[in-house]
Amino acid sequence: MAAGRAGTAYTLHPYEVDGGSGGHSYGADAADAIGVPHEHVFKTLIAEVDGVFTVGVVPVSASLDLKALAAAVGGKRAAMADPARAERITGYVRGGISPLGQRKRLRTVIDSSVRDLPRVYVSAGRRGLQMELRPSDLISLTEAVTAPIGVG
Helix, strand or coil, X not given: CHHHHCCCCCEEEECCCCCCCCCCCHHHHHHHHHCCCHHHEXXXXXXXXXXXXXXXXXXXXXXXXXXXXHHHCCCCCEEXXXXXXXXXXXXXXXXXXXXXXCCCCCEEEEEHHHHHCCCEEEEEEECCEEEEECHHHHHHHHCCEEECCEEC
């Protein structure tokens, strides 16, 4: 696990996955399953900003503001990446994409609300497993910038 190799303290939270999710909010399901507020669980989304794959990490209670994501990396236009391409690029399956340990390091923007939390939860690389760590560690490990990219 990328966090462990870096010597970062983290806690894993396994949970049962409902096989009938059908593509709805994996993040909200995770928050409910591990019993933490939706604002503390962050989802990892892959977008293309001016043709460059970019990671947006926002609370599961929010949506990704594509214009704000583009602005955060100095771009003009952003669109969500095709889910199949996102899986190939990251090496993870949809609903289990982690901001950590991706096949190729992608530029990453984390919603600035993460700075207000004592702990944050992100996918640990598969459905049914969340990783809890300090926001500062998540920012450092992903070499992310923070910006207000979540809406709602």
